[in-house]
Amino acid sequence: LAAFAACSRTDATRAGPIEIHGGFAFAPVTQDEAAVYLTVVNHGPTADTLVGVHSADAKGALLHEESATGMTMLERAALAPGDSLHLAPGGLHLMLTSLDRMPRAGERIPLTLRFAHAGTVALEIPVRPYSP
Amino acid sequence: MSDSARALRRAARIGLLAVAVGCSRSGDSAEHAVGGVIITPAIPKPDFVLTDTRGQPFDFRARTRGRIALLFFGYTHCPDVCPLHMANIAAALRELSPATAHDVSVVFVTTDSARDSLPRLRQWLNGFDSTFVGLTGSLKRVNAIQAKLRLLAPAERAQDGTGSYGINHSAVVLAFTRDDSAHVIYPFGVQRAAWTADLQRLVDVGPPRAAP
Numbered sequence: 237l238a239a240f241a242a243c244s245r246t247d248a249t250r251a252g253p254i255e256i257h258g259g260f261a262f263a264p265v266t267q268d269e270a271a272v273y274l275t276v277v278n279h280g281p282t283a284d285t286l287v288g289v290h291s292a293d294a295k296g297a298l299l300h301e302e303s304a305t306g307m308t309m310l311e312r313a314a315l316a317p318g319d320s321l322h323l324a325p326g327g328l329h330l331m332l333t334s335l336d337r338m339p340r341a342g343e344r345i346p347l348t349l350r351f352a353h354a355g356t357v358a359l360e361i362p363v364r365p366y367s368p
Numbered sequence: 369m370s371d372s373a374r375a376l377r378r379a380a381r382i383g384l385l386a387v388a389v390g391c392s393r394s395g396d397s398a399e400h401a402v403g404g405v406i407i408t409p410a411i412p413k414p415d416f417v418l419t420d421t422r423g424q425p426f427d428f429r430a431r432t433r434g435r436i437a438l439l440f441f442g443y444t445h446c447p448d449v450c451p452l453h454m455a456n457i458a459a460a461l462r463e464l465s466p467a468t469a470h471d472v473s474v475v476f477v478t479t480d481s482a483r484d485s486l487p488r489l490r491q492w493l494n495g496f497d498s499t500f501v502g503l504t505g506s507l508k509r510v511n512a513i514q515a516k517l518r519l520l521a522p523a524e525r526a527q528d529g530t531g532s533y534g535i536n537h538s539a540v541v542l543a544f545t546r547d548d549s550a551h552v553i554y555p556f557g558v559q560r561a562a563w564t565a566d567l568q569r570l571v572d573v574g575p576p577r578a579a580p
Contacts, residue, residue: 262451262452262455264447264451265451265491265492265495265496266444266491266492266495268444268445269445269446269447270447271447271448300447300448325448325449325452325556325557326448326449326452326539326556326557329447329448331447331448366451366452366455366456366459366496367455367456367458367459367462367560
């Protein structure tokens, strides 16, 4: 398992011990919001924390959780050594607000994640249609 | 954990209250297998009138009589659960014959009438399927309907610090059959193929029975 987890995925972006993979967004039906999903893995021996999200294409970017009490904004997300943070539909997502343009399926959305220790990671998130 | 146990846990987490849930997978015959979760007792179809996107009164019971009615409470600024449910249902309906799809009425009630104007609601629903019905009413009335359905009533707006806000809503779609009852609910995460199979079955055969 450890060996498997250490393998880099083809779509992975690395910043030191932090790996981000599996990122995607659904093409939204309005420019007001878009949800981004991805997985962050901390391969390092020390804890790190996701402290900020930014997209050049959106005025706002937040880490959100959809739960029994509705949507909750999370200020930060801790990643213990070897831990991963899985953002998937129905749970955690990055919410982009007030997008500058309508993201279409096949395009990519620029995204920057800031970690307390690993620093800033820039990546491009592919946009998918809701129904392929 | 089995699929059905996971679905149950999710249904509980997303706010379905005080509903005994029968197992929908194990022990069912293939004919009775459903992608949703069978609920016992069934939920009677609510009697309410709200305003549709043309500004006209929409009598839910009368207008969906004799058809399958999928009822969902959500809001257009919801980026995750609401659009995914709508997109999956729309995709499933496109896979059915036009005659079968015509027997299914999809009704989306906004829990955010302050921001969801009629044109905005129409535009958002058209992003999925222009036949979807969009309804609005005061939060008090909408909450009363959700309470009657034993769904979690939305609490106050969940501020996220940017001037934007989220609205609590139940994440389940209720499927009312021709007997004016919902025997099956669809928690978040039901995939398009399961929707397609279930809608075909609800139209052709009717509601499944809970395993004893």
